[in-house]
Amino acid sequence: GEGSKGVGEGSKGVGEGSKGVGDGSAGVGDGSKGMGDGSKGVGDASTGVGEDWTGVGEGSAGVEEGSAGVGDGSTGVGDGSAGVGKGSAGVGEGSAGVGEGSAGVGEGSAGVGEGSAGVGEGSTGAGEDSTGVGEGSAGVEEGSAGVGDGSTG
Known part of the structure; x- marks a missing residue:
């Protein structure tokens, strides 16, 4: 997708402006980010930041190791x-x-x-x-x- 990036072994940027940064990380959906080994951003503008963090759902965020934001605008912090x-x-x-x-x-x-x-x-x-x-x-x-x-x- 336009402006998407996969940076690191097995990382994926899928969707316009999405980023997968770090081994096995994935950014899937417009403007989503997976940043850190095994982190995932899945859904428009969702963010997975740090090892094994997950953001699933529009605008959701997983912030800190192993935390998850699942559902639109939800947050996992800690x-x-x-x-x-x-x-x-x-x-x-x-x-x-x-x-x-x-x-x-x-x-x-x-x-x-x-x-x-x-x-x-x-x-x-x-x-x-x-x-x-x-x-x-x-x-x-x-x-x-x-x-x-x-x-x-």
Whole structure:
């Protein structure tokens, strides 16, 4: 495709202005980038930056080793973190945002369910719009909140 680049062993640039930079990396889709060994940008303007990172879906980003952004505009930031679902974010080592607009923020935290948030180490938001805020806290059931270390909603 016009202006696409494959730089490094087995790397691919597929689609206008896409780049595969680093061994086995792939940029697939207009303006997508795979930068770093084994990283992938798949979908228009998606980005995989760093070893084994993946951006899948329009404008999604995988940033940090083994992290994944899967779904339009979703982000995985931090080693092994995942943003899965439109606009979801996994921020912090091993954290996960799973479900549209959900967020996992802090080491090992999880936002699971549409609009849910896990904020703080090991905290969990499980269920639509539920929130876990504080170390090891959990929000379980629709709209519930766990606020404070080890608290549960």
